[in-house]
Amino acid sequence: MNKYRVLSAILLLAIIGLGYFLFLSQKPNARFSFKYGLDLVGGTELIYKADVGAIEAGDVKNSMETLREVIERRINVFGVSEPLIQVEEAGLISGNKDHRLIVELPGVTDIDQAVKLIGQTPQLEFRLGKEGARSLTEEELLTVKLDDVFVPTGITGRLLKRASIQFDPTSNKALVAIEFNNEGKELLAKVTRENIGKTLAIFLDGELKQAPTIQDEINNGSAVITGYDPQTAKEVVKQLNFGALPVPITLVSTQTVGASLGESALDAGRKAGVWGFAILSLFMLAWYRFPGLISVVALGMYVLISLALFALIPVTLTVAGLAGFILSIGMAVDANVLIFERMKEELRKGKVLNDAIHEGFRRAWLSIRDSNVSSIITAIVLFWLGTSAVKGFALTLGLGVLVSMFTAITVSRTFLFAVGTMKDSSLTRFLYGSGLRN
Secondary structure: OOHHHHHHHHHHHHHHHHHHHHHHHOOOOOOOOOEEOHHHHOEEEEEEEEOOOOOOHHHHHHHHHHHHHHHHHHHHHOOOOOOEEEEEOOOOOOOOOOEEEEEEEEOOOOHHHHHHHHOOOOOEEEEEEOOOHHHOOHHHHHHOOHHHHEEEEEEEHHHEEEEEEEEOOOOOOEEEEEEEOHHHHHHHHHHHHHOOOOEEEEEEOOEEEEOOEOOOOOOOOEEEEEEEOHHHHHHHHHHHHHHOOOOOEEEEEEEEEOHHHHHHHHHHHHHHHHHHHHHHHHHHHHHHHHHHHHHHHHHHHHHHHHHHHHHHOOOEEOHHHHHHHHHHHHHOOHHHHHHHHHHHHHHHOOOOHHHHHHHHHHHHHHHHHHHHHHHHHHHHHHHHHOOHHHHHHHHHHHHHHHHHHHHHHHHHHHHHHHOOOOOOOHHHHHHOOEOOEO
């Protein structure tokens, strides 16, 4: 049996399997289902500005990533469905002046509720006192300007491992015990070892909690914060465990998208995709006849593979992302058009069908390669420099280009060679002709 016929059978089974997978993925509580952005299902977008001025340039990226993880963990505690949290970096190329955190909460349309979900997580920080800090009274320490008396040590909530509530065995007062991770443990040991006799102040949200004098090296990575009643200490521990922010953030922008608007946009996107696929299929069938039918099968597999990837990765589908996918449907047949036109030229030269198919693929490959590489480069640049909406467009477009190369070069080629052994006759010439001509 022709090996291409075997491969064709396998591809047809793969199409059925992908279709069944996508059907199952849309059932309630399915493990792999489409993830929609708030512009399609409604919700709230919050944009926070991060103050990274006190962080070393080399640590900014790690701090912002930790900030993203902390906020995501905090939101997930409240069970918000599919939150999308992204970091947008400052840079001359991208045009962003600030480091920003973008928080999208699908299904949450009350801005006050959205802000409350994130809450004011405490920013934990240890600072060393400058010369003269030890001579200040507790009341004076509370009134002086922070940067005039204390210098950062780099020990912040980013390095926190866990917090717990304890009680002083002598006074029975509540204590907040904090434990740092390995990096924080090493840094705390280094700071205390090199600064014995100096003041090491503990701040929470910029407020001085205590300013003890370093008596000895602390090498166990632990510390305590005093001065709380049991209820307040319990709340502080809960907030710290939810995530102490490694950098302070300020809410600078909010946006609410209604569920009805999102549903309308999603419905319009679906209709556009169906109509685009149908019109494109009719054109390929009418103009390229039998090869056009093969291209429609390949296009169907392209759609199934793309949607399966969107569910598996998963890709968060936004209006811009749907636009990128719909655009890629039209681009997906570009390679087929090039191949079919080269085949037609070879058939007109009098070559037999099988040779015309081989030569058509060979001649079309360089053009297919160059056009798709340029599209992939464009998608990469858009994803690298773009904001959240542009990134979604670039991701779906880039995935679409890669999948279309596979379906055009592999799927179309396999089906064409599977039937390429047909006898050379006037019917064959008609079926493999195009447009108004044979």
